[in-house]
Amino acid sequence: MEQASPDNHTTWLFKGCESALAATALLNLLLFPLEFLPFSFFEKYGQYFEYVLIGSIGLALLGSLIYSWLWHRREQTNTLYSDLQHAWLQAIIRYWLALSISSYGFAKILKTQFQTPDFFLDMPLSSVNGMGLTWYYFGYSYPLAVIIGLFQIGGSILLLYRRTTLLGVMILLPVMVNIVLINLFYKISIGAFCNSVIYSLSLVFLLLLHWERLKTIFWDLVDHLPHIPLGSSWVKHSLRLLLIAMAFVSLKVLMLIHPNEQILKGTWKVEKLIRNGRVQPTTAWLTDNKAWSRVYFAGYEGCAFSPNPYRFDSGESLLGGYEFDSLQNKLQVNFYSHDTLRATLNNRTTETMRLQGVLGHDTLDMHLVRLYR
Structure with a gap:
């Protein structure tokens, strides 16, 4: 992106973006x-806002x-000193951010954000x-919230000084992009999402003012360590790709080794439970903690047999790991209580x-229906 200087006029597009961001600020x-x-004011006139x-x-x-x-027209005729205009507009953007x-x-x-209402609990x-x-996730750990807050405050302070603006942008931009993604995919309020997008775009604008310097540092600058001889260049390229491919293939192989882990995965409702020939009410x-209402199969995470149909409590449930043979439809559950269920x-x-x-000493007959959450 072009940067203002006495000998280099900027384009109208650059001026338009800068002016729009400053106007928004x-x-x-x-x-x-x-x-x-007061809230009463918003309740009365909020519909017009x-x-x-x-x-x-x-x-x-x-x-x-x-x-x-108009600014671009006057600059073309050399009747306006544009650097002062850029300085004012960029200062407005930096101070507003x-x-x-x-x-x-x-x-x-100050704990006015990330506070979960008790009824959510x-x-x-x-x-x-x-939302x-x-x-609840970010509010669970106050130290984490403080660290994120300090990054936002520290980066904001750096924006107030021209010498440290770029450093402030590089601290704040990753934080704000992460917030944009959270606001988007976790469906946070539309106002919060719009604000985070505008802040991020403004930071990107300030970052691109230093495009040439950033390109020199992150692209043109080459490590001065000696070249490692590995023959042809394709060998190095292949090695680089191999490392990334290994990360994917290793996980894919694990899934292929244990294909049956995913078949039963999910929550199953116990429609009917017959123990020792007697139907359980x-x-x-x-x-009775053994009158199960839910059966949870979690793949690599194991399984759980829970009596409560409304909530899961590990203290009243049977937990363990399982093995399933899909060809013979044989299931074996090894509970942590040292009991073993062998079933078909x-x-x-x-x-x-x-x-x-x-x-144990009980025969079980359970009719299960999958629940979709």
């Missing part, structure tokens, strides 16, 4: 005091386009949405199966 700074208004915001963004973008066009990103950093340290894990999972699990799976489909076997 000014708009955000003007709206910043709204955060201190969307239209005001869309209109403000439209005016800001239109104004930035007109401004950059510092304020915005550091506020998120202090929110983590009583919900089944499969019922918690992406709830993200908030559906409420038997309330008093009959009428097995992807949706249902019947497990018949012996566990």
Whole structure:
């Protein structure tokens, strides 16, 4: 990307991008005091904020386009010293990013972010949405939240000085890109996603101002250690590709060695449990830990037989590992309690199966239906 200098005029596209980012920054700074208004104000007038915001963004973008066009015209006629314009606009972007990103950093340290409501803690894990999972995960460890916050604050401070702007950008950009991906794939609020995208694009803009220097450092600069003689260049290229291929092939081989680990994987509901010829009532699990309601097969992770149909508790369940022969439909479960279940799976489909076997002194006949979570 072109960088401003007295002897090098920038393109209109560059001016347009710079002006648009600066206009967005000014708009955000003007709206910043709204955060201190009482909730009653938002409840009363919140329905109009969307239209005001869309209109403000439209005016800001239109104004930035007109401004950059007039600026470019005056630069062409040498009636405007553009370096001062660039300095002002880039300063606005840097200071706005510092304020915005550091506020998120202090929110983590002051515990106003990543705080999970108590009612989320009583919900089944499969019922918690992406935002709830993200908030609980990052809020589980306060030291981790503090470290992330310090990176955001430290990088923001570096943005305030021209000499350290590039270092600040290189610290903040990986953090912000990670936040963009989390906001996108964990379906965090649309406002948070848009903010993170705008911050990331602004950081990329500041990074590309130093494109030539970065290219020299990361691409043109060659290690001065001596060349390792390995014959033709294709040998080195093959070795490099081989290392990456080995990482994939080794895992693929493990999957091929244990193909049956994935067949039963999932959660199975016990539709009917017959022990020693007697049908167990559906409420038997309330008093009998061996009146299972769920069977979990987790592949390499083993398996669990749980009595509670509403939640899993390892303390009341039987845990172990299993081996399954898909050709003979033979299943052997070695529980950590040193009990062994030897069973046959009959009428097995992807949706249902019947497990018949012996566990200790008990004969079992279980009708299972797969649950999709």
